[in-house]
Amino acid sequence: MLKRLITYLLGHLRIEVRGGSLERFLNLAVAQGIYLWDIERTELHMRASIPLGDFWALRPVARGSHCRVRIRGRYGFPFIVSRTKRRPALIAGALVCLAFIFWASGHVWIIKVTITPPQNLDRRAVEAVAAEAGLRRGVWAGNVDLKRVEQHIQERMGEVSWAIVRVQGTRAVIEIVEKAALPRVQADQAGCVNLVARKQGVVEQVIPFQGEPVVKQGDIVQEGDLLVECAFKYWEGGRPAVFPGTPLPPRLDVARIVVAQAIVRARVAYQKYWEVPLTQEVLEPTGRTATRWVLKWRDKPIILRGEQYPSQDGVPFARYRESRRTYSLGSWRNWRSPVELVMVSAEEVNARKERIPQARALEQARERMAAQLRWLLGPSDQVLTPLSAKVETQGPDFLGIRVSVETLEEIAWPRAGEPLPVPVPPQPETNPVRP
Amino acid sequence: MAGKRDLRSKVASFFELPGDVIMDVARISLVGDLELLIENHRGVAEYRQDRVVLGVPRGKVAITGDALSISSISPDQVLILGKIRSVQYLD
Numbered sequence: 001m002l003k004r005l006i007t008y009l010l011g012h013l014r015i016e017v018r019g020g021s022l023e024r025f026l027n028l029a030v031a032q033g034i035y036l037w038d039i040e041r042t043e044l045h046m047r048a049s050i051p052l053g054d055f056w057a058l059r060p061v062a063r064g065s066h067c068r069v070r071i072r073g074r075y076g077f078p079f080i081v082s083r084t085k086r087r088p089a090l091i092a093g094a095l096v097c098l099a100f101i102f103w104a105s106g107h108v109w110i111i112k113v114t115i116t117p118p119q120n121l122d123r124r125a126v127e128a129v130a131a132e133a134g135l136r137r138g139v140w141a142g143n144v145d146l147k148r149v150e151q152h153i154q155e156r157m158g159e160v161s162w163a164i165v166r167v168q169g170t171r172a173v174i175e176i177v178e179k180a181a182l183p184r185v186q187a188d189q190a191g192c193v194n195l196v197a198r199k200q201g202v203v204e205q206v207i208p209f210q211g212e213p214v215v216k217q218g219d220i221v222q223e224g225d226l227l228v229e230c231a232f233k234y235w236e237g238g239r240p241a242v243f244p245g246t247p248l249p250p251r252l253d254v255a256r257i258v259v260a261q262a263i264v265r266a267r268v269a270y271q272k273y274w275e276v277p278l279t280q281e282v283l284e285p286t287g288r289t290a291t292r293w294v295l296k297w298r299d300k301p302i303i304l305r306g307e308q309y310p311s312q313d314g315v316p317f318a319r320y321r322e323s324r325r326t327y328s329l330g331s332w333r334n335w336r337s338p339v340e341l342v343m344v345s346a347e348e349v350n351a352r353k354e355r356i357p358q359a360r361a362l363e364q365a366r367e368r369m370a371a372q373l374r375w376l377l378g379p380s381d382q383v384l385t386p387l388s389a390k391v392e393t394q395g396p397d398f399l400g401i402r403v404s405v406e407t408l409e410e411i412a413w414p415r416a417g418e419p420l421p422v423p424v425p426p427q428p429e430t431n432p433v434r435p
Numbered sequence: 436m437a438g439k440r441d442l443r444s445k446v447a448s449f450f451e452l453p454g455d456v457i458m459d460v461a462r463i464s465l466v467g468d469l470e471l472l473i474e475n476h477r478g479v480a481e482y483r484q485d486r487v488v489l490g491v492p493r494g495k496v497a498i499t500g501d502a503l504s505i506s507s508i509s510p511d512q513v514l515i516l517g518k519i520r521s522v523q524y525l526d
Contacts, residue, residue, distance in 0.1 A: 022482060023478075023479045023480060023481060023482050026478075026479045026482065026505075026508060027478040027479055030478065030508055030509065030510055031510070033510070035507070035508075035509055036505075036507065036508050037506060037507040037508075038504075038506065038507075039482075039504060039505040039506070039507075039508065040504050041482050041483060041484055041503075041504065041505075042484075046482070
């Protein structure tokens with residue numbers, strides 16, 4: 001295959017040999033180092049293919065064998081080039097075609113808009129807003145700032161929760177996620193968001209900003225219990241004029257949704273039971289290593305160094321630690337290099353069972369609880385008591401350990417409540433005008 | 436000459452080496468009756484559509500068949516294609 005490709009690139013000739021001794025011609029040509037192929041013999045003559053560069057070396061061969069050589073065909077890249085040179089319009093056409101393909105593939109010709117339900121937005125409106133930020137049909141793809149288009153859509157369209165814009169070839173895709181629709185309420189009602197408990201605990205502190213608290217310090221609350229009810233009321237202790245992260249206070253005349261605002265802290269107790277194994281596996285390297293270099297052509301592996309063992313992914317050890325490095329020529333757009341070099345180094349290890357003391361098992365249980373608490377607790381929450389671990393059950397190769405801890409957490413959680421009737425604002429009194 | 440060949444044959448047999456590595460002989464590979472490869476040849480003695488005779492170190496090899504053609508030839512090897520009927524050593 002490679003030989004054929006090289007002969008095509010360098011060019012080759014189909015020659016016809018007549019007269020004299022054809023066998024002698026073959027032997028002399030081979031002795032001169034000329035490669036011949038596809039040799040066909042007829043009664044009168046012989047035809048063969050030779051590399052273009054060896055044609056002039058045939059002259060002494062033909063003389064020596066008293067044969068006459070004629071060219072019957074010219075093949076390969078050099079002849080295509082020479083033929084094409086005589087046709088400049090063809091070259092110009094090909095170059096123009098290539099330039100056109102490059103130009104056309106660099107532009108955005110299709111804009112696809114996908115919108116998640118409830119799909120209140122119109123696709124044409126999204127396209128128009130994207131066009132304001134520079135994404136329109138026929139624009140050069142490299143000139144489109146995708147981040148800017150995303151930001152512009154989010155800023156201009158209040159119904160959009162977030163937007164993603166990406167360009168795939170000549171197609172731009174705009175994905176829009178709409179904001180969830182607000183609950184529909186009647187004209188004389190306002191939406192209501194209460195605060196409920198998200199955990200069971202003992203209330204320690206209630207700091208209301210807006211709404212009506214229904215719990216006080218010392219109350220025991222269960223998960224889902226109402227803590228602060230939404231109401232058109234501010235706590236008289238003094239709501240800050242600007243409270244970061246909270247909505248502006250509702251006005252009686254225009255309020256459409258009323259959100260209870262408060263900080264409710266409670267003592268929350270956690271208990272967890274774990275069975276910790278009393279033996280652990282220790283891996284010790286034996287000192288034996290195996291290295292393998294594999295050249296991957298697409299998915300076909302070619303082993304350059306090391307051997308292919310039938311088991312364990314080519315590693316001759318039953319247990320091992322593996323380090324793998326991959327070198328590739330990289331990627332460009334949707335092209336990925338088909339060739340990559342993978343260097344695998346495996347270190348054999350022996351596994352040994354080791355018994356761990358009870359104190360270490362207790363420590364492990366405490367560490368697991370601490371890891372869980374890191375996920376559970378927020379930035380303002382704190383652990384009140386040290387983690388206590390007690391052995392509850394003891395097996396031959398495990399310990400049943402119960403870990404308990406108490407925390408102080410913010411437990412308020414918003415939940416939609418029944419719509420709130422909007423009170424009619426007091427009308428200013430008007431004195432009858434006396435004539 | 437014959438004694439030298441015997442010695443080479445014994446060496447090849449003792450070390451379990453292929454004969455063509457030690458001894459100066461041709462290696463002939465036949466793929467069905469379609470393809471014949473001769474390595475270590477000594478040139479073409481006769482070339483017709485029904486018969487090809489090639490020189491080898493210990494004489495000549497005649498290949499007979501139908502529509503025989505030399506697919507490629509180089510100083511080391513000759514590849515013959517066609518319907519091969521017989522391969523015969525000639526002294």
